[in-house]
Amino acid sequence: MGIIKQMPDFLANQIAAGEVVERPASVVKELVENAIDAESTQIIVELIEAGIQQIKVTDNGKGIIAEDLPMAFMAHATSKIYETTDLFNINSLGFRGEALASIGSVSKVRVESMTEDDDSRHFIEIEGSKIIEEGLTQAKIGTTVEVNSLFYNTPARLKHLKTIKTELSHSLKFIQKIALAYPNIRFKLTHNGQEIFASHGNDNLQQVIASVYQPALARDLIPIQSESDDFSINGFISKPTLTRTSKQYIHWIINGRSVKSYMLDEVLIKAYGRQLMIGRYPIAIIRIQLDPRLVDVNVHPTKQTVRLSKEDELSELITQAVHRTLDVVNPIPSLEESDLPNVNRNNTNYDPVQFNFTQKTPSTNNEPNRGQDTEPEAKLTDYKEQLQNALNNNGSNRSSSIGEPTEVNYQRSEPTNETIQTTDFDPSTTNKQPVEESKRYSLDFYSLRYVGQIHGTYLIAENETGFYLIDQHAAQERIRYEDLMNEEVDVSIQQQLLMPIIINFTTSEMEIISELEEQFEKLGLYLELMGPTSYKLESYPDWLYYEEVEGLVTDLVELLNKQPDLTVQELKERSIIMQSCRGAIKANHYLDDKQAIALIHGLDGLEDPYHCPHGRPVFVEFDQNTLEKLFKRIQDTHEKGVFR
Template sequence: MAKIHILDEHIANQIAAGEVVERPASVVKELVENAIDAGSTKIEVTVEEGGLQSIRVTDNGSGIDPNDCTAAFYRHATSKIEHSRDLFHITTLGFRGEALPSIAAVAKVELVTSSGDEGLGHRVVIEGGKLIADETIAAPRGTDLIIRELFYNTPARLKYMKTIQTELGHISDFMYRMALSHPQIAFSLRHNSNSLLQTVGNGDLLQVIAAVYGTQAAKAMLPIQAENLDFQLHGYISRPEWTRSNRNGISTMVNGRYIRNFGVNQAIQRAYHTLLPINRFPLAVFDLRMHPSLVDVNVHPAKLEVRFSKEQELYPFVEQSIYQVLRQEVLIPQPVKQSIGGKGSSSFIQEQFHFSKNKNGNPLPEGSLPLLPSDTQANESAEMNVGSGTSSKTASVVDASAPPREYNQDSNVPSSIHGTSRSIHRLNLNLITRCGRREQRDMLCPRKRIEIFVQGSL
């Protein structure tokens, strides 16, 4: 008796779904890639409960012809390739024809699509691989796919799903990569009526970086653009001072497809050699363009791993391109002498602080007030008429470079002298408090001569 038999198509689809549909993020990935291949300019993704309850992807692409709606759910049914030689010239994101039948085998799928502008569309409902409805309805141009109760008929898979936050994190991470890969498409992601991502779709990659990583990260990015006979590279890399704790900030695209390649990541890190702290990684978003025959994407159903036919030339090209951009930047700040005054002025701000000392060279005791020295003793005696008791409106010119004088309070110096000096000191402190930062530096500069106008009786 024969022991080998052909599996039922439904069982085969469930087995294939284990490779294609690992988690809700895999469903979002396959549907969004189909929407991009359809020429969409606006893609909306709505998920509920981390994608386990429902996933909805709506686009304004070319749609599906009514005659192809049911055929799209057959295994290995695709419109991307026709011949074996097309595998060496893949220009689309999807080509295997396994996504829709694998999803329909483990979920409840509702498809509404229209390929024309006359408002006539088609609706197909499939539950667990069985066709439930196939009818004509009114629908706008584009495709609307709703996936409900993922893994409802495979409880073993559903049992090992992670938490809602974890599954949502995988979905949002993939949507961020898609938005960075295609800045010309307007993406939106909503979870339980909360907006998580919204891009404009005007083709500005820097705006997408700001929407994903924040405006501060976008300000720290440097544009990069290079090319040779085989490759083209364009995108943005971060300055060395803007780093992350892991490699998740590195987004590498090949012909618009997000990939993970260890060799490219190592080339990026070598370009930043000695510029990054230990265990810190840069933020990089760039797209590598090359002929489709130079890259093989038919490695894994997830299509995240690729093989390059000229990787020995690609890795040095990426490293040198990034290194050339970094070496053009001033990475270590230099001291700058900031001038003040007019064009012909020789005054400048000196970044120094000089603390007052007594005549022995020791700092003043705590609690004592340093006295501002005058330019000459004659000026002080002539301009500060202390003993007259009359109101004086004269100006005292103070040279901050002269050593301070100290008054002995036990001597016969009149107390009005001490009060006058302390009044001048308090006035000086008030001026420093009221002045801006530049004026404050001028007051503290030892070469700056300051005029303090004292009004009223001292």
């Protein structure tokens, strides 16, 4: 007798549920997408205990006729596709016919529905893939699906669910993403009877962005629109100065489907080019319309991954649209007050970190003066006076009790003998070699002769052995990092504010931030609840700059949400890395000779002047031998002899 047998439907459905229904948010996704396919204009999602106890989705769509209700819970039963060719022309969010069958196999489900042509509203109850009861109920056009006791018959899957807040955040993120894809639909999400998200449904994408994030952020975004013979794109993108530390704020919506695409992410980031700081990503909500035959959505059970035809054409369209959009807002950064140094006006020695000179004692032997290789001391003094005059009108970055700048004596600490390990945002890419390398190879930065600047981003300097390309952002980032790391941080020393700093968060961030308060307090950031989506700070630790507090808190929320177990020392270093990066010179900031020379000299004496805090190189060396090889002045030995 053969050993191969066909599985019963209830068992096959439970296996399929392992792919379709991972957590409550998976159920919310499938039910909401069905409601959208039913042409609903209002969808209400009600959760109890993050959906583990109950998920209820109510819509005002076309409804399901009574005879189709039992069929809807059969495996591979669907109203979306009927033939093989339909797979290549999918215009709906759902099409596989697995969702309701899978949900019905791992929960207790009740569905009520009524169409415009029905005289009454019908219901059906399913438990473990079996029909328990059918009948009539109160008339109301549309559909309501109530899912109770999720995973009641699969305890192993129930055991692996996360905390209530984590599971709720997954559902919230999905509702926010789908609201961005369908601004013409009014969405409402409640948890244990309390509304936590709502959109207007008036087809205004910018208003939905304001609901998902914050009104101030939505106002700062700029519209983007373009089209070709095959593609049409529209939406909003951020200015290069408005960025985040992760890609999760980049939303791609293809034919109404919110998808993830590494390829499209890279196209967008490349289109911004050098206008983005290292480790920062834009905010973007971009909707793409195309012929369904050009996109394959049948790639992954979640349908969040797609394959696109004519990728090159789409990439070019996006790139050109981003360039045109950014050109309108003139994103080329200029040297602003916040980028300029804090100057101690009573000190005659100027800190190289802040583009100022610290004069070195001239050598008594035949070695040239190290202030500059070719110019006399009088010229150096003149440089200092000019630089002082240029900076005298700029305020400090520190803040007084009423939030106004005040003057602070900010001097670099002497390097310690401790080994500083530079840490990237991703622990797997942590660079632990810079200090050892700096001990093997030491460069005298005061012996370098400044040549010039290219592209407003890289400095050129030379000595007798070759020349160097120096990344000005990475250089000052390293200087700032070591300054702050060498300072003794006492979080109890606070700058008191008369007017508190108000920091707004997204709804999803508010769901998790209460769990992070203890970590923030270890850094001297005492957040107090201000409103439904905001916190306030009455003071901030003295080691921070006033204008960087809000950005740092926002970045730390993202960081701590990913890595909640960071130690105080790790938190301190990560926050210092963020602060040093944010305050460093940006690309396309053109420096004059005095500022460039001072920046190069500021690298002298650092523990590791060769890498930024993220582990990337500060400069690249081109020695004489390399140059001669590049220009073929030195030829390799060939078999038939040596040619020079």
